[in-house]
Amino acid sequence: MGVMAAGVSGLLSLPAQAQQVPPGVVFLLDNSEAMQDYPQYLPEAFTPGYYPTPTSPARGDLGGEGSAGLAINTGCSDPALVSAMSWFDKASVDPAKNGAIPFDSDSNLNSPFFDPNRFYFSRGRRLGWNVKEGPWSINGNDFSGPLNSYGDTLSACYASVGWDTTDYPYGGSTGNAPLMNECMTCLSTKGWWRGPIVTSKTQATNPGQAGPIRELDEPPLPPEAFRKWVVSGRVLNVRPPKFVVARKALKDVISSVINVRMGVATFGEDHGWFDPPEMREKLRPSCDQSYPTLNEAALNRPRLRQAVNEVKFRNNERSIGEALFGLGGYFSSQVADNRWGSWFQQPISPGYFGWPGCCNGGTYDDPYTGKPGAFWGVDAKEWLKTPYSDPYTGKYLPGQPWEGTGSDKSVCNASQSNNIIVVSAGAPRSDNSVPITKMMDILEVNGARHPDGSLLTFDAANPATNPNVGGVNYCHLFGTTKAACDYTEYNWPAGLGVGNKNFMDDVAFFLSHTDLRSDMGGSQTVRTFVVGYGDSSPMLQSIALAGRGGFYRADQPGTLKEALLFSVGQTVGNSCSAP
16 A cells, blocks of 8 residues: 554553643645655657657757757657556546646645646646745745646747747747647647756756756756756646645645544754754644634634645755754743753763764764854754744744643643644754764663663763774664664764764654653653655664664655554554555
8 A cells, every 4th residue: 555664563551641642743745845746757768769860950949959958859759658657647537637627726825836728837846936046936935826837739839948949949930839730739639748857057057947057065967957848737736846745745634534633743944953843833733722622713723734735845845853952942842841951962971083062072074065063063052942033034934843831832731642743855964963972871870761672871972993882773673774764864963873874863862761750640752653655765764673663664645644644643542554
């Protein structure tokens, strides 16, 4: 069914939670730029020798290079391409193949996702986004719409080349450019057209029709990033971008689960080193409206769904570990008794080279940008960041989220189950600015144990030469080795200790094995569940195991919703089997 469960067996036992007490569940939604991608890229398949290769083509001819790029392997008739696109059939009577029904018709969005009677500009990997490429369908932060689209084939095709009627003639004595005729025919008959490809010449001479430009710290871009397409909304309804699928699945879950306090968070914007998560909506309802009977009106599902609709999928990092750490602060009793601050107010001791924390932390410099690593996590307020407005840009950064006062608490009583459900389309990236040494010190003092019963150990001294720094790394339990969780390529900053260069699973372990509150009885820990959308990276699975939750992979829209529902069920002790 496309869902894989991992990390469930072998977990340490948890205290039984009273079933009548609603669990607290924060959905942590991946808002990285990669969520704009399609689950499967549009195909580059072609039949060798099929496409014409004229010796001196005009700019608007098949095989020519005009202002919109090089017309090579364009069209909709190549047998290999037609076969690769066979998952969509405009003439089918099955909506699952013809895309006649919008995938998400939420009236609170500013566009249907997607209108089956309009045409959209795309690249092979995602819809065109004007921040990085042209032509575009998504403008800036408008991930809830309105989308840029056209209702007729002529406008859609000529807009796709920037209305350049010099390189791509329209009408007149010579008629339309052959490439434009091909485009209009394809849209009329197939509902899609594979267009020209961006070249270095396009980038240099017509940036409005070019892009994307690879960032210094970004992995090489796939060839599909440079291929232009025009597709009908029908195509997009059959295979929507990841963010559209995840957004719809999460809203459906929010609409259906009962007797659960729910909140919504995303990865935070760049705050420097540690990027606190953004709480789109704190846990609802408040404590006085949650028990003994959960007040449905106070839960306010429409507001929770709108919080999901408002997410902007443009974060250049996938900071799962930093977001988990910040949510740990939200679940803590910091507001009541300074619990979090007593642990993480700088200067933190101990601190060693390779492990962030004031005043002698640090790591190697960024090999891609040259950014110095010596001052990694040394700011006086690094782990307790306050709201901040940049005096030059005016941009507001919300800082570390905390619970409120009175009944506006993250944990209502000692019997509440506290949980984070991560929805991620890939492994963490640029995600290590957390006080690893201090967290491990607290765990060692408390005698924390791994799932196999062995004591957790951690030795921060001389990490570059220490053969066993310890900490948390369970990648070897998921068909690979611990080295798979030590990835550093296009992932900076990172620690220096072999076997523990990335700290995301350490954070999940800390939250699930540490009493975060000293203002109530019991042990107020937080479990972490991970739903990998099209991804089962070892690190995602290690995070779930360390967090005493579960990992579930989902490859299809339906199974993504199932995985989320199953995760919510586990937060209340549901004994059903994984989907």
